[in-house]
Amino acid sequence: MTRKVAILGSTGSIGCSALEVVRAHPDRLAVVALAAGRNRDRLREQCEAFRPRLVSVATDEDAIWLKGQLSFQPEIVFGAEGLMACALHGDADTVLAAVVGAIGLPSTEAALRAGKRVCVANKESLVVGGALMRRALEAGGGELLPVDSEHAALHQLLAGRATADIAELRLTASGGPFRDWPLEKIRAATKSEALNHPTWKMGPKITIDSATLMNKGLEVIEASVLFGLGADRIAVTVHPQSQVHAMVGFADGTYQLQVCANDMKLPIQYCLLHPDKVPGPVPPYDWEASRAWTFEAPDLARFPLLGLAFDALRAGGTAPAILNAANEVAVAFFLEGRLGFWDIQACVRETLNAVPSEPMLDLPQVLDADRRARAFAETWASA
Numbered sequence: 001m002t003r004k005v006a007i008l009g010s011t012g013s014i015g016c017s018a019l020e021v022v023r024a025h026p027d028r029l030a031v032v033a034l035a036a037g038r039n040r041d042r043l044r045e046q047c048e049a050f051r052p053r054l055v056s057v058a059t060d061e062d063a064i065w066l067k068g069q070l071s072f073q074p075e076i077v078f079g080a081e082g083l084m085a086c087a088l089h090g091d092a093d094t095v096l097a098a099v100v101g102a103i104g105l106p107s108t109e110a111a112l113r114a115g116k117r118v119c120v121a122n123k124e125s126l127v128v129g130g131a132l133m134r135r136a137l138e139a140g141g142g143e144l145l146p147v148d149s150e151h152a153a154l155h156q157l158l159a160g161r162a163t164a165d166i167a168e169l170r171l172t173a174s175g176g177p178f179r180d181w182p183l184e185k186i187r188a189a190t191k192s193e194a195l196n197h198p199t200w201k202m203g204p205k206i207t208i209d210s211a212t213l214m215n216k217g218l219e220v221i222e223a224s225v226l227f228g229l230g231a232d233r234i235a236v237t238v239h240p241q242s243q244v245h246a247m248v249g250f251a252d253g254t255y256q257l258q259v260c261a262n263d264m265k266l267p268i269q270y271c272l273l274h275p276d277k278v279p280g281p282v283p284p285y286d287w288e289a290s291r292a293w294t295f296e297a298p299d300l301a302r303f304p305l306l307g308l309a310f311d312a313l314r315a316g317g318t319a320p321a322i323l324n325a326a327n328e329v330a331v332a333f334f335l336e337g338r339l340g341f342w343d344i345q346a347c348v349r350e351t352l353n354a355v356p357s358e359p360m361l362d363l364p365q366v367l368d369a370d371r372r373a374r375a376f377a378e379t380w381a382s383a
Ligand SMILES: NC(=O)c1ccc[n+]([C@@H]2O[C@H](COP(=O)([O-])OP(=O)(O)OC[C@H]3O[C@@H](n4cnc5c(N)ncnc54)[C@H](OP(=O)(O)O)[C@@H]3O)[C@@H](O)[C@H]2O)c1
Pocket: 008, 009, 010, 011, 012, 013, 014, 015, 035, 036, 037, 038, 039, 040, 058, 079, 083, 098, 099, 100, 101, 103, 121, 122, 123, 124, 147, 148, 149, 200, 201, 202, 203, 204, 205, 206, 264
């Protein structure tokens, strides 16, 4: 069977890796729709290479430009409606949700509701709308598979296991570029230092989230949504080599670990081809290479956003949406040079203190909480 795939965020780090996976499996995977933001040159190349039926760009102007550039005539749409059209394309049985930020929430939710296999890289949509995503999955009767390497690892480790057997889920974190920096140095970290991730090459937002450890905090919430365990049964271990991606601790005191190269093409292929395990674009793990693995506890004093994420998960309701919105605003301000590195955690903390959380009801309410948190964070960050 050939899976027909819509890729949302095709021009990003995950989107490009996903297209390499598609290229490696021409008999199993075909591209039906591509959605991107502003990188129209890269999108044009992708369109020529993969010939999708539907393409979405950010603006009307980019749509007209792309139409004039292509040697064939796909349908070209734009904006939030265009992104949604790609998520819901009738010929696509599989959607890779790989846009960055909570902007991806409505399209991820709609694809789940439509009963598709939804491979979710866009962790923000699970963090912000967790319970709603599960509801959409149940209503649609499709599949939700996690692309995040830690969660893809857990999905494999947990296959066929009863919840009662499980003591804890343990996510590994590289620790980011500031893992062994003293607090005073972290407080004054620059943008180029924060963008210099030691083990993963990723888009700018997640790279900053890795430097603050907010990425791991978002992943803790994501794991809770995906696997139905609370904050007291999810833990984080710093593992700078990024070769062990997650661990499951069982009730008898034993652990199982998942090991593979730190290459996102592996979890992407896992999701797209699930349950098949076939050779792909990443060579087998090299056990002959000599290497040492180390593990240590995260330091919440130097990386307070990880603690705030645990707090938001415990608070529940719209608290994770507020946490995420404030973080998106603060990271954008930091990348624009308008906030310092240490201000990111202060902005998130202040927003969580100022914007009350509520039990989660529906999508409009969650999007409203997201809007209110963004408004507060923007005002705080601009002051
Ligand atoms: N990179 C990784 O290794 C990695 C690992 C695990 C999870 N993730 C998660 O995967 C998601 C994507 O990360 P990334 O690193 O691939 O980010 P990225 O490189 O910044 O790519 C983001 C993609 O989203 C597109 N986009 C942004 N706003 C959009 C909009 N309004 N409508 C349509 N498309 C839009 C961008 O388009 P343009 O570039 O054309 O503007 C780009 O294609 C994030 O949620 C991240 O946390 C990433």
